[in-house]
Amino acid sequence: MxxxxxxxxxxxxxxxxxxxxxxxxxxxxxxxxxxxxxxxxxxxxxxxxxxxxxxxxxxxxxxxxxxxxxxxxxxxxxxxxNQDPLYNLQHPSIANISVYAxxxxxxxxxxxxxxxxxxxxxxxxxxxxxxxxxxxxxxxxxxxxxxxxxxxxxxxxxxxxxxxxxxxxxxxxxxxxxxTIELPVSTASKNHCGSCQKCLAACPTNAFPAPFQLDARRCISYLTIEYHGSIPHEFRRAIGNRIYGCDDCLAVCPWNHFAQHSRHIKLQARPELQSPRLKKFAEFNEEQFRQFFAGSPIKRIGHIRFIRNVLIAIGNSNQQDLLPHVQKWHNHENPIIQESAHWAIQQLTT
Ligand code: B12
Ligand code: SF4
Structure with a gap:
């Protein structure tokens, strides 16, 4: 031993x-x-x-x-x-990327x-x-x-x-x-949530059916990263400008009082991904998408899902000047992009 x-x-x-x-x-x-x-x-x-x-x-x-x-x-x-993870959510012309990405x-x-x-x-x-x-x-x-x-x-x-x-x-x-080595074990952690429910209340899509349980189908992280289809209409408004993942439940946790900036420079936000403009991302063709996100987890969702998410965020932005950036996708060959563009145009014009 x-x-x-x-x-x-x-x-x-x-x-x-x-x-x-x-x-x-x-x-x-x-x-x-x-x-x-x-x-x-x-x-x-x-x-x-x-x-x-x-x-x-x-x-x-x-x-x-x-x-x-x-x-x-x-x-x-x-x-x-090293900045407020919820800051971008107040600025609808910005594309919010979750902190980890x-x-x-x-x-x-x-x-x-x-x-x-x-x-x-x-x-x-x-x-x-x-x-x-x-x-x-x-x-x-x-x-x-x-x-x-x-x-x-x-x-x-x-x-x-x-x-x-x-x-x-x-x-x-x-x-x-x-x-296979039998190692001496550490002491397990106890739960310190107490009566707090902040994370449950913060979820924009009510993805927690009960404490300690998540319905991934309602989670913005799932909808923007894992889900391949057209984003269900019931969640579109709540997604706001979150184009990749969501940090709301994590960000409101009182235990972040003890959080520290990452010591790894490669895990701190790249300046161009901290508060990027939706307008810029809506112009990315597949090649530009691949180049810009080389080495980033975002490349994993591919160009179609990325543009889908950007279009939903633009639809939520209330920024009429973004209309031309949506219209260019309206006749795209992919039905998910077409439909998302159509929805975004409707949101901006009615
Ligand atoms: C699938 C997955 C997802 C799915 C489903 C998430 C989920 N909660 O299951 C989706 C795409 C939604 C997702 C989102 C995110 N993910 Co994710 N994900 C995973 C993955 C690959 C598997 C998780 C899993 O097994 N899910 C299955 C369910 C059943 O597991 P569970 O939620 O842990 O369920 C437990 C509780 O429900 C509990 N439970 C149920 N009833 C009750 C009742 C009581 C009383 C209690 C105490 C417990 C309890 O029991 C279950 C088993 O432990 C892990 C990596 C890994 N291999 O573990 C990363 C992982 C969990 N994700 C991670 C991250 C960072 C995220 C996001 C923050 C990313 C983002 N910013 O968008 C979000 C957070 C959303 C959230 N609140 O969970 C990190 C989390 C790190 C951490 N500190 O915990 C992991 C560990 C990846 C990693 N290697 O770092 N993710
Ligand atoms: S916000 Fe943090 S402390 Fe409060 S219930 Fe959620 S995980 Fe627990």
Missing amino acids: LPASFTHLICKKAFELGFDQCGVSKAELSPSKAKQLKEFIELDRHGDMQWLKERIYQRSSPHHLWPDVKSAITVGVNYGP RNRDYHDMIKGWLKHLAQYILKEAKPFTQNEQIKVFVDTAPIMEKPLAQQAGIGWQGKHTNLVSRQFGSWLFLAEILT
Whole structure:
């Protein structure tokens, strides 16, 4: 058995590499998590995210994914913004991009750090162990990262379902290393939401049917990032100028009082993505879209969904001068773009 100080050693290395939070837990989740995931899927709250349904058994606990696994090292990276994340919402000619997507794709950034950490763990554990294995994950496998992070003492799942940290508030990315090594575990976090309900009340589309539960089909993050079709009419007005993701439930959390600016320059907003103009984005052809968003998570949604979102935001802007920027999309070959442009023109002219 490894000494308890081994976990401190791992986390010390994690901080040196660039992670801001670190903890170790058993690579098992309680059956209640599997039950909650099952309910979420049975109620169709995953919408079109079939990948959540397809590997539900593996997702419900890491040892279903990898039967020999013993321990999970969960790490967090602070992407705390250095400006008010809700500022853009007061300015309808601006395209609001959620904080996590205002610069580099975090997946690309932290993959190298995770690999280094994994190698370090294997090397340091070698005198105590034999033939152990280790794997790194950054959103690459069916793993429920938030409950694992809570078990590892990084924070707790708030009523908005995301992990809240005492040290960094709402702004943590999560990733894991799984290993067959039996590591000393950290103390799990307790929930500190108390009677607060701020995040539930802040949601523009009422996406929380109950505390700790999200109906993704109503979530602006899902609608603007994951959803491929025409945005349902009932949500269009509430989307406002949010063209990629949404931070409202995260931003209002009182625990952000303790939030800190990210120490990583690549996670601070690129100046041109902090408060970009809708007018500029409405002019992007596919090539310009690809070039401008190279290395950004936004490139993942592709040009069609991007323009769809920009058109909905322009429809909500009440800015007549944006009309010509919508009209050019009205005869586009893609029916989703055509329909979104038609709706935006109607909003601006009636
Ligand atoms: C699918 C997904 C989404 C979906 C669905 C979100 C969701 N809440 O499930 C959509 C597209 C909507 C989404 C949005 C966002 N996401 Co997302 N997403 C994921 C992903 C890939 C899987 C999450 C999952 O398993 N969902 C399934 C449901 C069942 O899980 P759950 O919400 O955790 O459900 C739990 C609770 O409902 C709870 N529960 C149910 N009933 C009850 C009752 C009680 C009493 C209790 C205590 C609990 C409880 O049990 C369930 C299991 O733990 C994870 C990465 C990963 N692999 O984990 C990232 C992840 C959760 N997303 C992340 C981020 C940053 C976001 C956004 C902030 C992005 C943005 N700005 O637009 C928003 C936040 C929206 C929100 N409030 O959740 C981060 C969150 C980091 C953190 N600090 O928690 C993650 C972890 C990615 C990462 N590696 O960093 N996301
Ligand atoms: S806003 Fe309140 S209820 Fe929501 S996560 Fe933060 S503390 Fe919990």
